[in-house]
Amino acid sequence: MARLAMVIDTRLCVGCADCVVACKTENDVPEGFCRDWIVEQVQGAYPTPRLEIRSERCNHCDHPPCVGCCPTGASHVHRYGGVVLVDHDACIGCKACMAACPYDARFTNPKGYADKCTFCIHRVEKGQKPACVSVCPTHCMHFGDLDDPESEVAQLLRSRPNHALLPAAGTGPRVFYLT
Amino acid sequence: MSANVSRRQFLKISASLLAAAGFGGGVFERGGLLAGEPAVADGVRTIPTFCDICFWKCGAVAHVRDGKLWKLEGNPLDPLCRGRLCPRGTGGVGAHIDPDRLTRPLLRATVRGEEQWNAVSWDDALGFVAGKMEKIKAEHGPEAMALFSHGIGGTFLKQLMKAYGTPNLAAPSFAQCRGPRDVGFRLTFGEDPGSPERTDIANARCLVLIGSHLGENMHNSQVQEFAQAVASGCTVICADPRMSTAAAKATWWLPVRPGTDTALVLAWMQVLVAEKLYDADYVARFGHGFEQFAASIAGCTPEWAFVETGIRPEVIRDTAREMARHRPATLVHPGRHSNWYGNDAQRSRAIALLNALLGSWGRKGGFYTPAAMDLPDYPHPPYPKPSRPKVDNPGKRYPFAHETITTGIREATITGKPYPIKGWMVYATNLMHALPNEAETIAAIRNLDLLAVCDVIPSETAGWADVVLPECTYLERYDDLNPELFREPFIGLRQPVVPPPHEQKPNWWIARELGLRLGLQDHFAWNDIEDYLGTRLAKGGYDFAQLKRDGIIRGAPQPIYFADGVQPEFPTPSGKIEFWSQQLADHGFDPVPRYEAPEANPPGTFRVLYGRAPMHSFSRTQTNPLLHEVMPENAVWVNAVEARRLGLRSGDRVRLRNQDGVLSDPVPVKATERIRPDCVYLVHGFGHTAKGLKRAYRKGASDAQLLTRYKTDPLMGGTALNMNFVTLETV
Amino acid sequence: MDEITSTRMNHGIDPALHVWGWEIPVYLYLGGIVAGLMILAGYHILKAGRQQEKVSYPYAPVLGVVLLSLGMGALFLDLAHKVQVWRLYTTFAITSPMSWGSWILQLVYPALIAAAILHPPERVPFGQALLARVRGWSAWLHDRPRLVQTIGLANLGLGIALGIYTGILLGAFGARPLWNSAILGPLFLFSGLSTAAALMHLLAMVQRRGIDDDGYADALLAGVFRLMDPTHCRHIMMRFDASFLTIELAIIALWLIGLVSGSAVQQQAAALILGGAWTAAFWAGVVILGILMPLLLQGLELAGRIRHTVIPAILVLAGGFILRWVLVGAGQATGWN
Numbered sequence A: 001m002a003r004l005a006m007v008i009d010t011r012l013c014v015g016c017a018d019c020v021v022a023c024k025t026e027n028d029v030p031e032g033f034c035r036d037w038i039v040e041q042v043q044g045a046y047p048t049p050r051l052e053i054r055s056e057r058c059n060h061c062d063h064p065p066c067v068g069c070c071p072t073g074a075s076h077v078h079r080y081g082g083v084v085l086v087d088h089d090a091c092i093g094c095k096a097c098m099a100a101c102p103y104d105a106r107f108t109n110p111k112g113y114a115d116k117c118t119f120c121i122h123r124v125e126k127g128q129k130p131a132c133v134s135v136c137p138t139h140c141m142h143f144g145d146l147d148d149p150e151s152e153v154a155q156l157l158r159s160r161p162n163h164a165l166l167p168a169a170g171t172g173p174r175v176f177y178l179t
Numbered sequence B: 001m002s003a004n005v006s007r008r009q010f011l012k013i014s015a016s017l018l019a020a021a022g023f024g025g026g027v028f029e030r031g032g033l034l035a036g037e038p039a040v041a042d043g044v045r046t047i048p049t050f051c052d053i054c055f056w057k058c059g060a061v062a063h064v065r066d067g068k069l070w071k072l073e074g075n076p077l078d079p080l081c082r083g084r085l086c087p088r089g090t091g092g093v094g095a096h097i098d099p100d101r102l103t104r105p106l107l108r109a110t111v112r113g114e115e116q117w118n119a120v121s122w123d124d125a126l127g128f129v130a131g132k133m134e135k136i137k138a139e140h141g142p143e144a145m146a147l148f149s150h151g152i153g154g155t156f157l158k159q160l161m162k163a164y165g166t167p168n169l170a171a172p173s174f175a176q177c178r179g180p181r182d183v184g185f186r187l188t189f190g191e192d193p194g195s196p197e198r199t200d201i202a203n204a205r206c207l208v209l210i211g212s213h214l215g216e217n218m219h220n221s222q223v224q225e226f227a228q229a230v231a232s233g234c235t236v237i238c239a240d241p242r243m244s245t246a247a248a249k250a251t252w253w254l255p256v257r258p259g260t261d262t263a264l265v266l267a268w269m270q271v272l273v274a275e276k277l278y279d280a281d282y283v284a285r286f287g288h289g290f291e292q293f294a295a296s297i298a299g300c301t302p303e304w305a306f307v308e309t310g311i312r313p314e315v316i317r318d319t320a321r322e323m324a325r326h327r328p329a330t331l332v333h334p335g336r337h338s339n340w341y342g343n344d345a346q347r348s349r350a351i352a353l354l355n356a357l358l359g360s361w362g363r364k365g366g367f368y369t370p371a372a373m374d375l376p377d378y379p380h381p382p383y384p385k386p387s388r389p390k391v392d393n394p395g396k397r398y399p400f401a402h403e404t405i406t407t408g409i410r411e412a413t414i415t416g417k418p419y420p421i422k423g424w425m426v427y428a429t430n431l432m433h434a435l436p437n438e439a440e441t442i443a444a445i446r447n448l449d450l451l452a453v454c455d456v457i458p459s460e461t462a463g464w465a466d467v468v469l470p471e472c473t474y475l476e477r478y479d480d481l482n483p484e485l486f487r488e489p490f491i492g493l494r495q496p497v498v499p500p501p502h503e504q505k506p507n508w509w510i511a512r513e514l515g516l517r518l519g520l521q522d523h524f525a526w527n528d529i530e531d532y533l534g535t536r537l538a539k540g541g542y543d544f545a546q547l548k549r550d551g552i553i554r555g556a557p558q559p560i561y562f563a564d565g566v567q568p569e570f571p572t573p574s575g576k577i578e579f580w581s582q583q584l585a586d587h588g589f590d591p592v593p594r595y596e597a598p599e600a601n602p603p604g605t606f607r608v609l610y611g612r613a614p615m616h617s618f619s620r621t622q623t624n625p626l627l628h629e630v631m632p633e634n635a636v637w638v639n640a641v642e643a644r645r646l647g648l649r650s651g652d653r654v655r656l657r658n659q660d661g662v663l664s665d666p667v668p669v670k671a672t673e674r675i676r677p678d679c680v681y682l683v684h685g686f687g688h689t690a691k692g693l694k695r696a697y698r699k700g701a702s703d704a705q706l707l708t709r710y711k712t713d714p715l716m717g718g719t720a721l722n723m724n725f726v727t728l729e730t731v
Numbered sequence C: 001m002d003e004i005t006s007t008r009m010n011h012g013i014d015p016a017l018h019v020w021g022w023e024i025p026v027y028l029y030l031g032g033i034v035a036g037l038m039i040l041a042g043y044h045i046l047k048a049g050r051q052q053e054k055v056s057y058p059y060a061p062v063l064g065v066v067l068l069s070l071g072m073g074a075l076f077l078d079l080a081h082k083v084q085v086w087r088l089y090t091t092f093a094i095t096s097p098m099s100w101g102s103w104i105l106q107l108v109y110p111a112l113i114a115a116a117i118l119h120p121p122e123r124v125p126f127g128q129a130l131l132a133r134v135r136g137w138s139a140w141l142h143d144r145p146r147l148v149q150t151i152g153l154a155n156l157g158l159g160i161a162l163g164i165y166t167g168i169l170l171g172a173f174g175a176r177p178l179w180n181s182a183i184l185g186p187l188f189l190f191s192g193l194s195t196a197a198a199l200m201h202l203l204a205m206v207q208r209r210g211i212d213d214d215g216y217a218d219a220l221l222a223g224v225f226r227l228m229d230p231t232h233c234r235h236i237m238m239r240f241d242a243s244f245l246t247i248e249l250a251i252i253a254l255w256l257i258g259l260v261s262g263s264a265v266q267q268q269a270a271a272l273i274l275g276g277a278w279t280a281a282f283w284a285g286v287v288i289l290g291i292l293m294p295l296l297l298q299g300l301e302l303a304g305r306i307r308h309t310v311i312p313a314i315l316v317l318a319g320g321f322i323l324r325w326v327l328v329g330a331g332q333a334t335g336w337n
């Protein structure tokens, strides 16, 4: 089975939030909410600070606590690509998954259900890239199957230093940041 | 398809785009016109157009679902955007759905500036404007009308104004934007970098950015190419008092003292010359006055520059050598918004000369030579010749201004000299945010008999208008064709993708209706916009239906480097690259740029710097619901140590007070290691005070409000804005 | 220090997670009391069997049904997608404490009702016919000691499960370091027990005093519960109370020691109640008001130094709620970042 993953090159990302806006229009994300967002982290002091800019979203974790804690099975691991999804109709809006996600990647859609990044599975299943990936003007986002050693993402992770977010939380995040 | 491609000099091109073509025949043939059927898939219609959230004009494809605008994507056929829009372009959907939009024509109900209106019919509004224009013409002559416009949407109003008889047509893109740069480059190479800039960033091996904050400055192609360059290991050298996004990606960030860049550039050139690292062959073939130039900069050593710039001599030497190592693929970016310190044309000229030393003009990885497709004008009678010259630059006091100076028109409106200006038509420019010193703009407006503002939202400038003409957004209208000057020639079409939601009308309709009311029907001989566009295309031999379907017609790629056969041409007086400029000497200016130290900070103050955020355009996008969300307000960047000294933490709200006592709206502090201690930084365009801009009203602080002082560039009349100092006051 | 900025501003998530308001603390609180009531009732059933007619907690099961329903009502109010609520009670997700909870709750109802039937009240203001029927069932049950024992065991077992579950529900969230400890199960269990005992204690006292007492609240309570069997067992209850409270205090101490000696994120989380925003509410509300004060007052009462009042019971009940409220509130504000 494929394990879909995203690899984002922080050396190229300019934090423009195009990925955020594209996600909002593509997925009709309601006003006041976002499925992806930009984090800027500065380390060190003037005149030699270092800046890392990251486009963050649900990490589609290998061990997703949001799925484990869901009482209705609405949160589930999709049969294709290990993508973590929410079945809107099965969700009761108990918000356990939001409390369970160490990345705070989820939110309650005003329609009542838990909402978050879907890795744009509706596009991916049609052979397209996720909306955020396809719009990024710096081409810093890559998407593909981790289990395929020939995939762009697998090759990038082999060849470039990278990190994922909060590895200590133990969820096995599948959004990686090249540094 | 027949693509008639011509390579012309920039000067000629821009002139021909603006100038009146002679009256000629050419009857429009309906035969070639088939409405391009938009593509439909899954109930979603896709219609190509081009973006107007800034002036880059990227090809976009609108997706319309159930009659509603769903999303905008880049047009993959467009060489400019290569299928990807910037965040503002993607967020263009928000311009269409913005609840703060103007919906109906408005006539002022009380005194100017109170924002009290009566909604009127288009007929009444246009009748009012035409009546006032007739009266101004009768009492003061047609030259007493001025048009301020920005962007391609102004084309038809420009035609209207020229037909009416005034030469006073200005855009803030010259005296408030790229004017100094264009003049500095013209004085050196005879041509300017253009827009889109002819910078070959993608192929640069060493990229030098002086202020140009690519990545925040989100001009799409440049950002795409910048990322491409960084990805391929290009050395980036970035001089900026603030660690911009680009500086954060750079190999070298030089936190230069504000206003001292000329010293830095001169020192770089001194190293290149002294160490004989420059492209001697290129300079010998194309250069003029190199010896005088070399002598003139001989004293500008890195040690000398260090004192001014704060950049250590060894860093200046190392970076100069790095530039030389990669030449000619070393691009010293010309910048764009270059109105900084009042000697900006000369700084830009220094940047041009540095490029000349590196041999980058006309070379791969430097400045390419763009091409455009031939597109005939729509035939029209000759414009009347104004009886008085342009009002903005009396006696050519700014001898090298080659475009109209907005602030010159403003000054004439205030003083009545050289002759009075009584009417302003303002199209798609928010003068209150674009021109420095708001008080002067208001003083000028008080002298007017007519202020007509055509906008899409109730901007601050619209708030002062006598009549507000609500335009539909770019997504709801046709505009004139865009024959772009780029790496690869193409013509882009803007066409409506959704209908306007209320009574908004397109600019072409407004201009034409006014023209008819002013008796200028000969200048608007076309029936509607499709007639106009179709005629132009047919005369050029292009297929309108194809253009409607694809949004783009591409011409054959042309050679763009000297090495590929482009003939080096330098339309300067000497016909060469002018290291030493006789023109400048003749007008009493330095023939080789010299460094002038900037005014020192008054004790305890910070210099106000400003710039772009990638998700906003100037003052026009803050009410756009999608873009507002990703950045609802700006913050004032303060050096972390300074902030601590002042007892400020990130998120604290402060007001900025400038040297003239002007107090900004409250704005959160961003205490950061990314800026020098002697300056603060604001993203431009926030701090709206127009009541109708509900979503953006008083969110963040307006840099424009604080820029009460400006210095005028003696070469070209640009208004330098980095001249203001503030203290911070906790709220 | 790092400068971090984020464009995310999702309602309920930023600037700090706040997905659960008052509803969940109320739900956990009432659930805890019900658990305590069940344990007390179950214990009593097992111990007393049919011999004892006059039971200490005859109304505990009925009260349990009422409080449980209120608690589930609060949970329902919290759900954002109410039309789908039935799915909570028709799906079983083995890894989800919340799902376990929903099934425990479904089992709790019959157990409570069975316990209620075992000891029907002597008098009711209306529904005499029903009371007669219930008496009949009760007698039928009492003829079957094995069944009575099962009901006792079920109440005891389910009570323990419910009590622990209200803590595990939070404790299982690895993402929230303040919560992420198995000790929250026992903590909530004992807090449930102490609040249940305090509630019964309070009711018994209110009942004894009757409506002629001047306190309005007391009078109201007495009016509502005037059917309560007047037993004089408050000394026993006080002892129960005191031991539950002492155990609870010990567990809190263990929990805090675990946090401060834990990972960096746990230490950060502990800071919230050891100097941070929730410190006052936790120490003043939970520890002093809810545990130490009642212990002290009850000690003095038992020693006969002060008059016996409802105050300790009310303090324990309040402290139990504040515990849930502080934990739900502060825990959400903690995370890995």
Ligand SMILES: Nc1nc2c(c(=O)[nH]1)N[C@H]1C(S)=C(S)[C@@H](COP(=O)(O)OP(=O)(O)OC[C@H]3O[C@@H](n4cnc5c(=O)[nH]c(N)nc54)[C@H](O)[C@@H]3O)O[C@H]1N2
Binding pocket: B052, B150, B153, B172, B173, B176, B177, B178, B337, B427, B428, B429, B430, B431, B433, B434, B435, B436, B454, B455, B456, B457, B459, B471, B472, B473, B474, B610, B611, B617, B618, B619, B620, B621, B684, B703, B704, B705, B707, B721
């Ligand atoms: N303080 C300060 N001043 C500056 C700058 C700065 O950074 N700081 N930057 C300078 C530069 S580089 C430039 S280029 C100029 C830009 O100056 P402007 O071009 O004036 O930019 P905006 O402030 O965005 O104003 C544009 C106006 O056009 C309106 N508009 C947008 N779309 C349409 C449309 O389709 N139709 C019509 N009719 N109206 C429309 C917007 O609502 C807005 O009111 O400002 C210059 N001035």
Ligand SMILES: Nc1nc2c(c(=O)[nH]1)N[C@H]1C(S)=C(S)[C@@H](COP(=O)(O)OP(=O)(O)OC[C@H]3O[C@@H](n4cnc5c(=O)[nH]c(N)nc54)[C@H](O)[C@@H]3O)O[C@H]1N2
Binding pocket: B054, B177, B178, B210, B211, B212, B213, B214, B216, B217, B218, B219, B239, B240, B241, B242, B244, B256, B257, B258, B259, B260, B261, B335, B336, B337, B338, B340, B609, B610, B611, B612, B613, B614, B615, B616, B617, B618, B681, B722
């Ligand atoms: N997202 C977005 N992109 C835009 C626009 C927009 O509105 N929004 N507008 C477009 C337009 S019209 C223009 S003109 C361009 C403007 O964009 P640029 O041409 O890149 O503008 P600059 O004035 O160079 O940009 C300001 C930068 O200069 C730095 N700076 C200030 N003072 C000094 C100094 O003394 N020396 C040096 N070395 N640096 C200094 C500031 O810190 C800041 O990083 O952006 C274009 N791109």
Ligand code: SF4
Binding pocket: A008, A012, A013, A014, A015, A016, A017, A018, A019, A020, A038, A055, A135, A136, A137, A138, A139, A140, A141
């Ligand atoms: S679109 Fe690309 S460059 Fe822009 S913020 Fe997102 S990931 Fe970064």
Ligand code: SF4
Binding pocket: A057, A058, A059, A060, A061, A064, A065, A066, A067, A084, A100, A101, A102, A103, A104, A105, A106, A116, A171
């Ligand atoms: S990031 Fe959060 S929501 Fe996404 S899979 Fe991991 S735990 Fe679940």
Ligand code: SF4
Binding pocket: A066, A069, A070, A071, A072, A073, A074, A075, A086, A090, A091, A092, A093, A094, A095, A096, A097, A098, A113, A114
């Ligand atoms: S909110 Fe919905 S998806 Fe999340 S845990 Fe509850 S039922 Fe599952």
Ligand code: SF4
Binding pocket: A022, A023, A024, A026, A027, A035, A036, A057, A116, A117, A118, A119, A120, A130, A131, A132, A133
């Ligand atoms: S993958 Fe799709 S849903 Fe996820 S952040 Fe990107 S655009 Fe949004």
Ligand code: SF4
Binding pocket: B051, B052, B053, B054, B055, B056, B057, B058, B081, B085, B086, B087, B088, B089, B090, B218, B219, B220, B221
């Ligand atoms: S750069 Fe962005 S805003 Fe400007 S035209 Fe292109 S897509 Fe539109």
Ligand SMILES: [Mo]
Binding pocket: B173, B176, B177, B178, B336, B337
């Ligand atoms: Mo500009």
